[in-house]
Amino acid sequence: MRLREIVEALNLEILNEGEHLDEVVLGGYVGDLLSDVIASGTAHHLWVTIQVHENIIAVASLKDLAGIIVAKNSTPLEETLENAREEGVTLLRSPLNSYQLVTKLSELGISGG
Amino acid sequence: MFKKVFRVEGGNFQKAGSVSKQIKKILKQLNLDGELIWRAMIIAYEAEINAVLYAHECQVSLEITAEKIYMRFKDKGPGIPDISLAMTEGYSTATRAMRERGFGAGLGLPNIRKTSDHFEITSTVGVGTTLDIDLFLN
Secondary structure (H helix, E strand, C coil), X not given: CEHHHHXXXXXXXXXXXXXXXXCECCEEEEXXXXXXXXXXXXXXXXXXXXXXXXXXXXXXXXXXXXXXXXXXXXXXXXXXXXXXXXXCCCEEECCCCHHHHHHHHHHCCXXXX | CEEEEEEEECCCCCCCCHHHHHHHHHHHHCCCCHHHHHHHHHHHHHXXXXXXXXXXXXXXXXEECCCEEEEEEEEECCCCCCHHHHCCCCCCCCCHHHHHCCCCCCCHHHHXXXXXXXXXXXXXXXXXXXXXXXXXXX
């Protein structure tokens, strides 16, 4: 499934379009500890988190993640948006919490890898 | 042999990850294996973040030969009084502010060691910490 289709199905807000909307999403990961995500994040997977500071962008970019979904409508810092624009990282947002998001992603066939 | 030196500025969260990004670009340009780049990024990012979190500055040396990727992270900083404790998963001296950013899980150094083919750490309190890491190409 392409990221664009997931955005439509889950009605996600696009905070930064980035370069990944037409990418096929191969799985997902959820986590708020950056060390955990840098160790376990996989290329072309979606990352669900409540972290909104600028360092999430570097993690997504270095691990070639398909994108980040910020849960619970958290508001990213301006530096986060700026880095996302610079790095081409797709940054999305939802009012749902992490568990609800993962459940819906799973229903769409996006597994844990 | 390819050789390049970078500098990480302690405390600069805005730039955290930028040296790792440059290393990734070099490894990609050299057409190295994707799995190897993936491992190199875990190491580079964790070490860079440690430098941003704890050190005043850190010199990063990258060397690539036909046999291996070698990375050295040599920082000027507080040093580590008990290395075996620092290498324990879950142990961290991170402040509350660092933890709120999703750092300080006590996974950084253990992750680096796990991901490396060869890992050495030396530290002098009040001077700094040096990590020497090899990733073999084959």
